[in-house]
Amino acid sequence: MRPTQTLRGGGDSVPIGKHGKFLGNWGNFGGMKQKGIVTYGIAPNRQNPLAGAAHDAVFNTWRRFSSQVLYWAPPMIAGYYIINWAIERNHYLNSKQGRAEFGGGEE
Template sequence: MAGGKWMGWWGHLGAPKQRGIAVYTLSPYEQRAFAGALHQAVFNTFRRVSANAFYIAVPFGAAYGLFNWGRENHQWRLSKAGHAAHADDH
């Protein structure tokens, strides 16, 4: 009660009902929330990956090349030829 007058439930403050408001709803059984989602996902994924492939492939290729070179160089330095080549470094 506010000032001795009951104002109604929350949101209904005692004003007259509004008229001329149309409310439309769609049954949940009529909605197709995932209509075409799988089809769009395949093509959007391909489009996005192909657009960014250059930005991923070049650094990955460079990192793999550096890793492979380091691994081979390490194996060569552990070999007899590597020890002979770097014997005067110590």
């Protein structure tokens, strides 16, 4: 004769696993209850996820920009002036005055 589910589970009808072992109550399947774990929660109506976001975005962006500007601004400015000089020089050399001045080739 086979014992009933109530007798196998110890009184309250608890699930028995695939291999006939007690799985545990809800929240602690397969082992003893853990101790020393503390969790905290806050109600959704008490949260303000964007508190100070605009203020922090402005000042954090300025802080990051000011700490990095000297690494990229001087090469960018130098590159702009070099490219601008090369474009103007190319326009001059391909103009009527440039061809008349240098004739066959640039010296």
